[in-house]
Amino acid sequence: MIFNSPTFLIFLALTFLIYWRLSKKGQNVFLLFCSYVFYGWWDWRFLSLIFISSLADYIIGQKISSASQLRHKKHWLWLSIGINLSILGLFKYFNFFASSLQDALIFFGVPEVSLGTLYIILPVGISFYTFQTMSYTIEVYQGKIQPTRNIVEFFTFVSFFPQLVAGPIERASDLLVQFRCARTFVLSDAYDGMRQMLWGLFKKIVIADNLAEIVQYVYGNAAIASGPQLFAATFFFAFQIYCDFSGYSDIAIGTAKLFGIRLSQNFRYPYFARSIPEFWRRWHITLSSWFRDYVFIPLGGSRVQSKWLYFRNIFITFVVSGLWHGANWTFVAWGAMHGLCFIPTILSARRQEKKAATHEEAQWHDAHNIILTFLLVLVGWVFFRSQSLTESLHILQTIFQNISFANAAIFFSPVFVKKTAIVAGLLVVEWRQRRQPHPLHLENIPRWGRWLAYYILLAIILFFGNFSYHPFIYFQF
Amino acid sequence: MKYSTDIKMFVKIFSLFLVPVAVLTGVAIFFAVYAGEIQPLRRVVDKQAEGGAEYVFARQIIERETVKYKYLSVMRQRPEILAVGSSRVLELRKEMFGKGSVFYNAGSMASSLMDLVDFVNALPQEYAPEVIIVGIDTWWFDVQYLRHRGFTDALSAPEEVYNWRAYLYASRYVLSRLIKHPTYAFTLIKGIDPFGGGRAVGIDAIEHGNGFRNDGSRQYAGYISEMRRDMTYVDREVPPIIERVREGYDPFSFGSSFAEAGPAILDEFLTLARARGITVVGIAPPFSTEVYAAMSNSHYASFLQSFKQNVAVVFASHDIHYFDFSDLKSVGIQDVYMLDGEHPTETGVALMLMDVWKETCPEGIFKNCNEMQEELAKKVADHQTTPAEIAW
Numbered sequence: 001m002i003f004n005s006p007t008f009l010i011f012l013a014l015t016f017l018i019y020w021r022l023s024k025k026g027q028n029v030f031l032l033f034c035s036y037v038f039y040g041w042w043d044w045r046f047l048s049l050i051f052i053s054s055l056a057d058y059i060i061g062q063k064i065s066s067a068s069q070l071r072h073k074k075h076w077l078w079l080s081i082g083i084n085l086s087i088l089g090l091f092k093y094f095n096f097f098a099s100s101l102q103d104a105l106i107f108f109g110v111p112e113v114s115l116g117t118l119y120i121i122l123p124v125g126i127s128f129y130t131f132q133t134m135s136y137t138i139e140v141y142q143g144k145i146q147p148t149r150n151i152v153e154f155f156t157f158v159s160f161f162p163q164l165v166a167g168p169i170e171r172a173s174d175l176l177v178q179f180r181c182a183r184t185f186v187l188s189d190a191y192d193g194m195r196q197m198l199w200g201l202f203k204k205i206v207i208a209d210n211l212a213e214i215v216q217y218v219y220g221n222a223a224i225a226s227g228p229q230l231f232a233a234t235f236f237f238a239f240q241i242y243c244d245f246s247g248y249s250d251i252a253i254g255t256a257k258l259f260g261i262r263l264s265q266n267f268r269y270p271y272f273a274r275s276i277p278e279f280w281r282r283w284h285i286t287l288s289s290w291f292r293d294y295v296f297i298p299l300g301g302s303r304v305q306s307k308w309l310y311f312r313n314i315f316i317t318f319v320v321s322g323l324w325h326g327a328n329w330t331f332v333a334w335g336a337m338h339g340l341c342f343i344p345t346i347l348s349a350r351r352q353e354k355k356a357a358t359h360e361e362a363q364w365h366d367a368h369n370i371i372l373t374f375l376l377v378l379v380g381w382v383f384f385r386s387q388s389l390t391e392s393l394h395i396l397q398t399i400f401q402n403i404s405f406a407n408a409a410i411f412f413s414p415v416f417v418k419k420t421a422i423v424a425g426l427l428v429v430e431w432r433q434r435r436q437p438h439p440l441h442l443e444n445i446p447r448w449g450r451w452l453a454y455y456i457l458l459a460i461i462l463f464f465g466n467f468s469y470h471p472f473i474y475f476q477f
Numbered sequence: 478m479k480y481s482t483d484i485k486m487f488v489k490i491f492s493l494f495l496v497p498v499a500v501l502t503g504v505a506i507f508f509a510v511y512a513g514e515i516q517p518l519r520r521v522v523d524k525q526a527e528g529g530a531e532y533v534f535a536r537q538i539i540e541r542e543t544v545k546y547k548y549l550s551v552m553r554q555r556p557e558i559l560a561v562g563s564s565r566v567l568e569l570r571k572e573m574f575g576k577g578s579v580f581y582n583a584g585s586m587a588s589s590l591m592d593l594v595d596f597v598n599a600l601p602q603e604y605a606p607e608v609i610i611v612g613i614d615t616w617w618f619d620v621q622y623l624r625h626r627g628f629t630d631a632l633s634a635p636e637e638v639y640n641w642r643a644y645l646y647a648s649r650y651v652l653s654r655l656i657k658h659p660t661y662a663f664t665l666i667k668g669i670d671p672f673g674g675g676r677a678v679g680i681d682a683i684e685h686g687n688g689f690r691n692d693g694s695r696q697y698a699g700y701i702s703e704m705r706r707d708m709t710y711v712d713r714e715v716p717p718i719i720e721r722v723r724e725g726y727d728p729f730s731f732g733s734s735f736a737e738a739g740p741a742i743l744d745e746f747l748t749l750a751r752a753r754g755i756t757v758v759g760i761a762p763p764f765s766t767e768v769y770a771a772m773s774n775s776h777y778a779s780f781l782q783s784f785k786q787n788v789a790v791v792f793a794s795h796d797i798h799y800f801d802f803s804d805l806k807s808v809g810i811q812d813v814y815m816l817d818g819e820h821p822t823e824t825g826v827a828l829m830l831m832d833v834w835k836e837t838c839p840e841g842i843f844k845n846c847n848e849m850q851e852e853l854a855k856k857v858a859d860h861q862t863t864p865a866e867i868a869w
Contacts (some may be wrong), residue, residue: 005641006641017488020478020480020481021478021479022478185481185483185484185487186483187483187486187487190483190487191487195493313796336799373812451494454494455497455498458498462498462502462649463649463652463653464646467642467645467646468642
């Protein structure tokens, strides 16, 4: 069941209508039931994984809390991490590590040994819910929250359907507590939720899915594509993945609002970032903060004795973050590249002031920094989108060697112009609304104007949307 | 618990917001359904099988499902004479076999040798056609095509009429046309084939007059109109067939390799057909002169040679009539009787059938042989007749 399907709309309408007729306790049980139906729609067999993961952390959370010694608490925490990472490792990384080890052994002259291949499907959203449930035990260990004794609350927290398969990755201190309290229907929140869903659907169906085909075509023929074609495809991919993923987040956040639940903002106009560090404060915010809190800071964070150690911590965090995205060296390279892009910030003595400054929204005079950052991000997307490191390097080489006015006719082709116009339209709207949580947050406009905007957007979705089956990209992570 | 006032208000406002959208979409869907763009295939098949008015059927927006449509038509009409193959046999028409013949053209239903085998296996016990005229394409023997099972895949796929996307795509197309030309609604309601003047089912049939006739043969309205204006040979396919051969595009790819297992699969089909009491007549449809020359003098030459040698041998081993028309000139067909580099026109097909008639009628393969001869002779004598003007 994907958000951009009629099945989901029917599911959502029924869930909404029943949910608000129930008591708090009933609401949680019902949400849990609906979340399992939602997840089981893909493959009911994987419900066992989410169940095991939830049950393990539910029990471990209490064990941590009741353990009298820090040593014992730590043991329980490591057990939780071990169980979650084992599930993740088996289903997502086993084949990758096995084949990488085989390659390494061959490289060092060890005769070929078969480590086997697992023919298993990657369960949808496994990285998301695993990280969410892990954050619970970590927070219990850190004493930030008390463990819950209510199993339904906890299971609902892990499997809450709007954000189950692709985030935002919530912390127990933010989301679990909401399931403990009674929820009230707030009309303005529900309206805003619908607006955010509409905007998310627009980004997904009109922009991401329309760009997907051209990107797929060029990257599918990367070996014979020209530099300008590859550049154009990478440029479009940047917006495909942004609109795909942030579109999902918008729909998830909007849907949650209909149930009286507030989810964290996951994107904040990332392509208006003026530096790579700022980009990561705007892109997939809940994952970045997860890695910051649970990888970067435990490594020592920025409060270390040398710039080298600071860089090392950032670099490790980004490499692990890259690997989180997928079991391929291309993702590792993507993470490493972003890690390297932090060097200027680390070397700058005035980084704290700069960081403070970047909390203000971008202005026109920041254009050169925005463009430079975007170009760096584009280089990263080449790694992210390629099938292998060899292909990534080939694409980058072709782009840099083959860009010239002589073979740039593609930039004047109707397809390129049309797709670029769509992207430009998106950027104009986002730039104008960049101080708002989402661009359809139109509080200062009279009702007729807002309705007109909704109808226009809906008409654009219906007339220009691509309704072919395109699952959200981040489902695979 | 009861709904709060706010929830009631929210549901009310949201429903109000959706009313215009629902009304417009509903109207568009109504027209799309009425025009036959979204109609269960069985309903179309029934209409065409009733044999009253001539219906031309072609969808434009939603998936055409030609394979399933043809198979259902065969099962519904249960013809005595059946043409099977790719689009290259689509101009064989019922009238060519004499009045009263029970013929159906299942062209475009098969796209590989395996499809032929699967089709015969899919025939029910109580029915099998008496004669199958099978059009064999050269590339069916290419290793890349050999195991292709489009027929089975298509039959097992759910029908498009049960897919919500079909409604969405069709309704938005209709709506956009209605906004530009409100009179389009009347065009859809009338459902007239603008080319032949008969009934049209589906938007392509209504707008352009293209489509499958009751006998399953294809009406290429655009091509025929063009040929009426200027009776010259043009390779109308996009990209042109000649270009595909020269550039090594599919199905004439540079990697084309004659599959050794190909003749065995053809043999399996012929054996299965014989077991069901079906008389098979094989034809290799023609290529235009320039396309055939390009095939014979390019990367494709050895493949073509293997095809010509092996296929004839398989048919001969079953003592089955086989006519290799791939070299157009060998049967005296002119290029003007080609729609493009690989599809013969109605006249081109009539000329081919003359050859078939000469050899098969003495053996009584076709029932209405005398009538068939008269009709074909009339047409062959008049080479200036454009395909659309053939008055069978």
